[in-house]
Amino acid sequence: MKTRVGILGASGYGGAELLRRFLHHPNVEVSAIGSRQYEGKGIAACWPQLAGLYKNLLFQTNDDVIKNCDVVFCATPHGETAPLVKKAIDAGRKVIDLSADFRLPPELYETWYGHPHPHPELYDLARFGLVELHRDELKDSRLIGNPGCNSSTAILALAPLAANNLLGQDIIVNIVTGASGAGRSPSQGFHYTELNEGARPYNVAGKHRHTVEVEMTLGRIMSMGRRLQTHADFDMPVVTFNPHLVPMSRGIIATCYTRPETSVALTDKVLLELYTTFYKNDPMIVVQEDLPQSKSVWGSDRAIVTARYDSRTGHIIAFATIDNMGKGAAGQAVQNFNVMHGLEETLGLMLGGIWP
Amino acid sequence: MKTRVGILGASGYGGAELLRRFLHHPNVEVSAIGSRQYEGKGIAACWPQLAGLYKNLLFQTNDDVIKNCDVVFCATPHGETAPLVKKAIDAGRKVIDLSADFRLPPELYETWYGHPHPHPELYDLARFGLVELHRDELKDSRLIGNPGCNSSTAILALAPLAANNLLGQDIIVNIVTGASGAGRSPSQGFHYTELNEGARPYNVAGKHRHTVEVEMTLGRIMSMGRRLQTHADFDMPVVTFNPHLVPMSRGIIATCYTRPETSVALTDKVLLELYTTFYKNDPMIVVQEDLPQSKSVWGSDRAIVTARYDSRTGHIIAFATIDNMGKGAAGQAVQNFNVMHGLEETLGLMLGGIWP
Amino acid sequence: MKTRVGILGASGYGGAELLRRFLHHPNVEVSAIGSRQYEGKGIAACWPQLAGLYKNLLFQTNDDVIKNCDVVFCATPHGETAPLVKKAIDAGRKVIDLSADFRLPPELYETWYGHPHPHPELYDLARFGLVELHRDELKDSRLIGNPGCNSSTAILALAPLAANNLLGQDIIVNIVTGASGAGRSPSQGFHYTELNEGARPYNVAGKHRHTVEVEMTLGRIMSMGRRLQTHADFDMPVVTFNPHLVPMSRGIIATCYTRPETSVALTDKVLLELYTTFYKNDPMIVVQEDLPQSKSVWGSDRAIVTARYDSRTGHIIAFATIDNMGKGAAGQAVQNFNVMHGLEETLGLMLGGIWP
């Protein structure tokens, strides 16, 4: 029997990508989709690429979506989502939240978002939904906070170093990202003729809120090792985190720098083995020797990671790339759904990317 | 039991797109892949986006591919393919040829390609693989010539007009196309910095070889109606065919102009009904009222068609859009495979597009 | 002595391009720039690429701009501009209007814009500012309506045919255009992730308002020959005009189709000679044998034209390409300024394009 899934914010990019994956998911029936703007209309009004593929679905109000499903995916904006999660949990639904509202403990949330968490009482239910590190506690959870796209990329690059005590005092994350993470609503900086043929840093020097997700997760790994618990104690390192926007629709590359103080004789080969071992049971992670390119994961849900040792300077340079809409959003969410329900972890996921 | 499929030219874009589709095809096992350049290597050496997904496959010689499968897909270049088809047919294989080598009767081939057809004796076996018009004769065929990407687009836009006697004396096809149709080998005009931020016409004024595929198919429709036979007689109209290259990886829009001499009172609505009726049993064709955008079919195998009547000038303007790698190549080929084998026509096809 | 120039709408793309040209214009001092949004601020607040280059200029109100200059360039939106032109003319300024407000006779304006022209009394002063065809009447004019970008392209492609009686009954203009013509304000269809990797037709079948500019100018040529007068009588043909948006910032290609009824033995060579002769005294027009690509005029003010004869179908296919911001807007306007003031026609213009 299929699980009845509802999608809040189905008129956003995250929603579209969930719908694309559920076309192929054997255990899911999309039973309700929410959108204020398209309420009462069919899929094609919003998503011409899906015209006719969800024939009996009309966009509904959020309340109706919550009513008409068993599991709610929230692809709604940060800040607007927590009250919807509250309603869904109160109605007995399971929730997978793609927004930032349930990623952080309430005290960290307040620090980074500038106001108290609207529903701190729900945080006890929440699990941090990076499957590769939190898999064990996600099964049978009721509320999963899907991690951010940039932070997921950086964490996947750095986790094997954290687990092997190879993080130095300085941890630098340099992000190159495409434009779809900013969503579908037009804005000046994402107007075609403003973004095309231009690259730019933004929210640098500790201003980007994904910074804390990286710090928190690295801290957990250093305290707990490979299997993380959202609600155990840990200490956090600080991370220098700088994102750059470049003219492409999809893709993130995290290039991470650290200089470990270690007696291990580091080489590229040693690092590759260490990464391979770390991710050996993770079907969505590809460890490879070649430097990764974001095109290799375009349209798909896998992450590619590798690392290099710069023997001239002593830096380890760790790389990861994902599609921000895949492993960075909808793919991660579906993977969370699968683990939450005890299903094969890769069901409905896009294993192969699309090239060119 | 699965059909064992071999792909010649699996290191080209058409090959990659076949491999992407066969990941999802329940009746196909890819048993062999061919590439001179990558012989002996695994998939990831050529296609990082598919790393690890075809674990036991190594690229082989063309001869070995033909030996190790039941159905051969030729994604090899024009001109090089006919001899491979000959070998495959002699070996008892069925063939779906994505190249141009078996689209035209030998006499037309010679006119447009400038030399005699290398294997005219095989043309009796060939069927023109535009499923929507040739479906009946494709079942149980042994050799299908997949139509060109630009011609497929134009034919799908114009077929309902041809079938309804609404083509005037002048038939103009204006094509806008992305770059992947030119393949993966680097060349000056497709070098990133040469193509980016520039649009250009090419092979205009009757020089593009897809012209004749449009003329031939419109001629067949005018002679035979809805269900075409590759080997029946027909007369051909002439078509003015002008393609333009624009800076995007995928997508074709055909904008077709004709001024019918008709007593029918034409309106947009009349045309829409006529198109809807014509394609009512075709699962891969979406007839819509809105003007189509190529993004709506990006990464997928459907075509979108519509038409407008310009009452000021008496022109019908017929539009179609496809992904040149989907309905224009690999998707069409898989659809042909399904029909050839009496399977559900949409198996393994990408119904939903990827947006953004 | 330099002419004091004011620019209304200097915070739009047209304004930026005027400012870029006036950096190099020996006879112009930019004395005032207008923008509601940036009033009181310097250039860099709006245009980082010009930071520090117009050191003493602050954005002002429209009224102050009109006060503080001798010649007003209107780079303001259609509809908002006519009242500003009225004020400028009343204040004794000369005006070059890049908007659509003074391109058409009031009766045509009403037909195509759906409401009466707000200042029909000014139209007697107006001249249609396509220099190559209206040059003689532009000298000493007081109000020039700069033609549209798409219409300029189509007119330059078709004018030699009109002048040589080579237009058939059907005249079809197929436009491929980049995104900057839509301006700097964000909107859904021009959001990066919506436009990237997609092409689409828009305002087809007689709905685009540039259609009438083409019809009007072709009609004038057929009535008056090479030297046009805005206020003489003429008859108009109808034109089928279909624009397509493609993912690039700049550039337009007009591909125009007509089948002449003529006894002239047409060839590509005959057409090339005819075009060369027609434009032999026009420094901004390049007639060439090769098919034009929009990249060749990127960032510059010239137009490239050529034509082909399709002997199979009897169609002439006429091509032109311009940069919509150059010959299609700011470059045309500066050229008009030069002619208006009896200066060398190419002063301040970008003769060379930027590649890559």
Place this chain on the structure above:
Amino acid sequence: MKTRVGILGASGYGGAELLRRFLHHPNVEVSAIGSRQYEGKGIAACWPQLAGLYKNLLFQTNDDVIKNCDVVFCATPHGETAPLVKKAIDAGRKVIDLSADFRLPPELYETWYGHPHPHPELYDLARFGLVELHRDELKDSRLIGNPGCNSSTAILALAPLAANNLLGQDIIVNIVTGASGAGRSPSQGFHYTELNEGARPYNVAGKHRHTVEVEMTLGRIMSMGRRLQTHADFDMPVVTFNPHLVPMSRGIIATCYTRPETSVALTDKVLLELYTTFYKNDPMIVVQEDLPQSKSVWGSDRAIVTARYDSRTGHIIAFATIDNMGKGAAGQAVQNFNVMHGLEETLGLMLGGIWP
């Protein structure tokens, strides 16, 4: 009287950009252009955007170019250039070399390029052509080695820190760059459909040869302060240098990280003042508070720099952006020419960028 300039490698992008600048340079006459591929042909055969603008010039052999000019610009490939420089110097010409052949002392050249310098005897004549730091010694020099595009960007970002003793032990340079730096010859990784919609690191971890240019120049600053001499002694720091290619034609952003050990109370404001002071006499450098975007310098010759202090981690993050074809190649070369000849430093340079 104008200086007669010859351009070797005029069929490459660097050559095209030199030609675009010399259209506007009052003291230069381009007297000869070299290209093996286009020998005997006019400009338009190679550069349609410059058709007709250099009417009497035909591409010549390198020997003829050297003969027919006073100053030679080498826009020829690394490795092929040194022998041409030798010929030019022997013939009494001054040389500005855009290749890498005269940037490094012979011993460093051998280390980084893997073979002995072919003409070490000429290095005594060479000056490192980053004007802002070497200006004094460039006047009256005979051979200037234009610095690399990536290294120029990084050096401009880091120089004020080096001069103020604010470089910590770790110096990390993260580069984001467009594609034109790779030149006009097609190659797999720069094929449109391979590069579009993808970002990728390359030559990381001390493999990129621009690394040493940064190390060398930072070392000189730390030894000599603001006014550098190519042939004085100095010590070098090591730099971690990682470039990333992104899908755009032009533009580089260097994001540089260092954690100084200093008693100075650092803030963004302090850094901004320090940068402003450092570059106060440099007309091609814009110091600004806002984060820079590469679009702001697209098509122009200026650099934009700024810096941030991350108080959470103690890192200074220094940013610079240039157009790799401008300040990173042709613009730098023309600036060097101006200084070499005692001319106004900005003659012929593109001060304003082109937007959009």
